[in-house]
Amino acid sequence: MTALRPARSPSRPSRRRAPWSLAPAAALVGFLGIALVAPQVLATHDPFALDYAAALQPPSLAHWFGTDESGRDLYSRVVFGTRESLAIGLGAAAVGLAGAIVLGALAALGPRPVAAAVDRLLEVLFAFPALLLALLLIAIAGPSALTQILAVGVGTAPGYARMVRGQILAAKNSGYVQAAVALGHTRWRILRAHVLPNALRPLVAVFALSVGQSIVWASSLSFLGLGVAPPSPEWGALLDAGRTYIVQAGWLVVIPGLVIVALALTATTLGRHLQAGLERGEK
């Protein structure tokens, strides 16, 4: 639910955060990278192969993350699930930010009536719980990875839109824009050269943040059974499936959950360091 950020620009990380916090993140990113392009390299088993003899085995050397009710190797499923989970996360973040930029820009730069209208629209969307938007969308389009992307994207857009709006306005009223006006540059040129770049640049970091959040969101939809179709090993779906066995086979819930959290954290950490980097000026 932490998908929506308030209208203020993302919080400044204390520049003192030691770089070691990046190490695990980087490691995980590397791992995910491989899982993304060549899951078979990392996987130890066929993620779909049934092995009823080996059902519900706890983590062991043979099955690092244990096995599920049909004896499928959870570790391999997690690895293969990376692609879909990340795809959804990235997709949703992209959709969300794209929408946010359009709305935010309109609200900040559009002609007065348009801006006012968009402002109101944002208010309205903001009053809409994101999950509700998602539920409606899924009810309309039926559950699927694509709907999930759209749902999460649409759900998170308003929050970011407000942020973008704030950023643009800040840039618009900045000293350097005034200086550019004083230099006699045209409105369009100032927009292109100063306002948009400066307003949108922080979004690089925000994007990273929002990927993490989007994955959490998407997985909660899967968890409500509104996600991708089985036997896809998308992480949220894994979690949902494992729920039945939580008492006998807790790892089916705990591990995918940890993976999701770990990913979300990685994204956040990276995002914040990106932010810090940007704020530290050009380097």
Place this chain on the structure above:
Amino acid sequence: MRQRPRTTLPLALGLTSMIALSGCAAGSASSSSGERVEGGTIVYAHQQEPPCVFGGWIEQAYLSYQVLDNLVSLDEDGEVVPWLAEEWSASEDGLTWTFTLQEGVQFTDGTPVDAEAIAYNFDYWVAGGNSTAQVWLQDYYESANAVDERTVEIHLKAPYPRLADNLTQGYFGIQSQHALETRSDEENCAAPIGSGAFTVEHWTRGQNITLVRNDEYTSWPANAEHTGPAYVERIDWRFVPDGTTRVAALQSGEVDAVYDVPAVQWQSVEDGGFELHRYITPGRPQQLSFDTKEGPFTDQLVRQAFAYSLDREEIVGTIGHGVIPWEGNGGVSQATPGYSEKAAGWYSYDPDRANELLDEAGWTERNSDGVRLKDGEPLKVVLPYGAGSILNADGAAILQGVKEQASEVGFDVELVPVPQSELFAGAYSTPEERDFEVGYWTSVTAGILYINWRPSTEEAPNYNNGAFYDDPELAAIILEANSTADVEAQNALYAKAQEYIAERALAIGLYDRLSTLAVDPSLRGVWQEHAQGGPTFYDAHFVQ
């Protein structure tokens, strides 16, 4: 400062094991002297909350069964025994049924349970008052009329010898005519007025319904264990969707009985010393009907190949942890009178046979993913299922097994979990949209076959015919069976119908739908009624 271990994973796993332990610990239930305690409140955790107490869902049948009485009841041997009706008979031609009612029974609103009321209820059901009762009756029911205070006549269009058996289902609970006529839909929905052992006290939506004892109860079924009002004062009928939570609540003593124990927890609950009830619902099992109108399954060979490609026994055995029985018969479940072993055993796991059949059917090539091709077309079949509504988690897991095994011989099965909303919106209801229909339908007799296989016609479309198999020959067999008075002969005919279905692989069974109960040892006398397996609390009582 010293480093502390930071790993969370072992911890988490440790927890689960710990829980398993504590689960057992709590299980070691109080050793009771067996002394009966008067009164008390039974806290019962059920799975799904219905929109109304009375209606066509099985949840509603279970619920209304506590509040409404039927004309007749079914005992453990499948015999129809008196309830509101003392005795009944069918005319020679089987077109007229006469029910004689008990003396002086009253609805809880004080109005008498008389022939008028009964007749009114029949009309009410057929008019849509209960969608399930409606489909059972509509094609046979002519009219009902009160002969006198205590005698009601039901007139049929065609003979239906097993009418009484059907009337034992919760869908046929008798309500007060006065209440139905004078009260609002809302009131009748939330608190129907019957003559049952309990009445609805309050419904906290999303949480529970409290039922309170009907102290003037006089109309207990003949197969009840005691007479007079119920022992317990109240039933707190909770709605707890998550199976794990239900069981945990039982183990921690928060509830006295729970419905639908997840198969995987069956053992630990049993070890916990809880009393387990397992009822295989008769009627249609959880089965796969093939789309015989469109797509690859129009070809019988392909249908048979699919059947041969599955080791259903293994899948169900593993996922069902030996609790859920596997079912080969696509027509009716093993608990149903007239069940055909032959039909059930028709297809055993035989991949080679499956491959031969597919080759024979012309699906000779295979693509890179091992999916069979016929003139370039891949052998792709769509299997939509009502996730969380028609199939529970176990069912979904079983379907994944089906997908995987079928893929061995070259089927590409696309599983589509369909949310209730879409189902209600009529998604995947046409031959073009799907290649399978999954689902069950509880019923006391094999008469369910008629509902599922009656041919669709212009004037009378049958949307319950999931295979879109409009075959007069099959219909003829079933119709004959329906109207055959002699049970032996009738069962033989029903069996013939099942084998007809099996031979042509119109539908294949997966597993039998269960109705399971787990009851705390301190609560005795809970039994599952024999028509649908719902919990019955009339005889229930606490013991010291």
Place this chain on the structure above:
Amino acid sequence: MTRTSSSDAPVVAGAPAPAAARPSRLRSAGRLLAGRVVSAVVVLWGAATVAFFAQQLLPGDRATVILNIRTGRAQRRTPEELEPIIAQFGLDRSVLQQYLDFLRGLVVGDFGTSYQQFRPVTAILGEQLAATVTLSLVAIAISWVLMVVWVTLTAGRGPRVGAVGSGVDVVAAGLPHYWLGIILLLVFALGLRWFPVMGGTGPAGIVLPALTLAIPLAGFMAQATRTEFERALEQPFVVSARMRGMGDTAVRLRHVLRHAVLPAVTLSGWALGATLSGAVVVESIFSRPGIGSVLVTAVNSQDLPVVVGVVTLVAVVYVVANLAVDIAYTLIDPRVRLS
């Protein structure tokens, strides 16, 4: 490097003598209030409208859906079957007509009748609202306590503590509700048996659900608060307070905290609305009644009047919450009263 104040905008210069300012203050307060009301109405209308038309996009024939919901069986229907339903819900009216009637209903607070329960939507919501709002408020309260304590303890205490502090913030903020909820259930209800497994509405039952909502929220607010907190700690007024002989803790509590919580206040307003999204999940995990479960059921069974009802209700909550926030804000930071 020092910076002169002489380039300040003239607006802030000078002290408005309150006597002179009062009438204008009233006037502007009036303007403010009017504006609030207008925007509130717009938000409500907008939310309800969005919901209404979103439904028009839902697949399937409305009448069929209603009938299927009521019979609990998903199948196609014959015109004869549908005819009464269409009549009952006036589904033969034009969309515009339906929309207008819908608006008319809204004005008089009538959201229509639930397809499923035959009851007025207002009754259904009224019944469930309390549970959810209590949950949300308790959750927000808890998250405030957690957040304030944690930040006050860890903010501005040097790199190491800071790293740990903000690290925890990030982790907490990143925890998905459904997972956290299950883990809490697993540990404290199933495992340690400290809390009932079935939440129910009792005080004991609310702890775990509230925590599930509170912990991520606390982490989220802590991130914002920590930044402000550390910023405030650097402010000269902190030094001058210390120079007066004030202890570190005292400064943190009496001066810094007040500045630091401002963003968190804004967040909580938003959170009250947002916790409902969380409630959907939490209520399903802890089998609690509430708007969340009503919503899911309604969406799942396309019980449209209920869906719209929930949406509008949430919008109301949102509006009210934000009003409350504005008030709280001006209480904490009187400077913003007029802006």
Place this chain on the structure above:
Amino acid sequence: MTAIDTAVRFERAERRDVPPAPRLRVRGLDVGFRVDGAVRRIVSGVDLDLAPGECVAIVGESGSGKSVTARSLVGLTGRGAVVEAEELSLHGRDVRRFRSRDWRRVRGREVGFVLQDALVSLDPLRPVGAEIAEALRLHGVPRGERRARVLELLAAVGVPLPELRARQRPGALSGGLRQRALLASAIALDPDVIIADEPTTALDVTVQAQVLSLLEERKRRGASIVLISHDLSVVARLADRILVMRSGSVVEQGPSTDVLRNPVHDYTRALIAAVPSAATRGRALSPVAPPAAALGSSRPAPAAADAPVLRARGLVKRFVRPDGTETRAVDGVSFDLAPGETLGIVGESGSGKSTTAKLALGLEEPDAGTVEVLGEPWSPLPESRRRERRRLISVVDQDPLSSFDPRWNVERILVDALPEAERRDAARRRARVRELLELVGLPEAVLARFPLRLSGGQRQRVAIARALAPRPSVIVLDEAVSALDVTIQAQILDLLTALQRSSGVAYLFISHDLGVISHLSDRVLVMKDGVVVEEGTAESVFERPAHPYTRELVASIPDLPLAASAS
């Protein structure tokens, strides 16, 4: 730096009895900060004695370590600080052994501390009364007496209507009242040592004067004062002795008269020479000569007959306060700016001078009145028609950093300012950019750098270079040197003078600093509350001020002993 008690460590501490005389006695004070492992030395070997009733001033530019020194005296050096001293004693007590509890008892009661700009030095969320009462509460003044004491104190520091003011928040008070309130909170318990860190910076001259006299009064009453400032002229009035600090160590110290009249150390000389004033007109303030390129071939000062490059007539600009009331920020301002001339606009905060600048630049539209540039209409005029003529008039404002796009390096910033033609042609572009750098005396190396990585002086030079880029006839400088250290300010002022001589550009120079104005301007406008109260040549305005307000202003200019200027 965060206000955390410093862990006081001693290495070279040796037992030795201290004569009780001075209230504050410092020997060999070294302060360093731990920066990942290593300790970076900020202050080294500072000695200081503070006798009763004495005022010791520590003067230095930013980064000289004067504030750190001051804070070390009350144990608030900051996180990660390492303070070492042979001796550090307050009222004869060795404070090096102080625990934070001991410090708390001392602060406020024995030592009062005044910081700059009370807007941020008093908690903006709390009434000033509460802030003052807090000091009392902390040192055990019973609740009942506090209120009365607070009002007394406010009255004592000359705050009118104390009852009302006590209830207001810093934001609602004028700069002067604020600073007084801050002072009141510092002297609430009548400490006999007052440490004032830049107490008058960012204040208007008149307010500055008031604050200084308040301190003077405390001193008369026997308080000892440590006065920290970057501004010699401020110190001159109050200090008995002066320590001049540079990059962490004391370069010169002695009785103020000696230090000011015959400074020994070059740096001290530079500091003194750098202070602009009427007396320094036409003289280089900085020993560092402006770049040769800037000097160019000195042109004859243009005859006043020339048509004005910039003409304003009856400018009016209204603002609506958030509470709906309307104020006239600029009310009927008119002026002419001749080619090659410098017109100074002086006034205090809120006098409307910055708004006047914006109107002149056409960045704000006047509600009434007109602006002409080179005799042609300029404002009001649609921006589209103004655009192509904007190259005629450019701007340098106070905070160059915010006026640079942070994503752009110096080269891009300058190129962006070039006229279309020059921008297009690569060769000319390169030539012109190099030329500009030379004009403002910057090495080519800076081209690749980003504003954030430049020093304050360099930034201001870049800003000037950008202003020069389109070869304007007028440059509007709005507080262009106010944020700079004195020596840097001196260099920039010299540069401006040189550039004007060589290029004949006219300056509209806006500042609150009368010293700067009187140093640079040919003619001066004095503004108050949006109105021009006095106008005339620098000489006439500063030597024979007519308007009472001007007189007040001139009177409150803190002046150095004239002897200093005769070198």
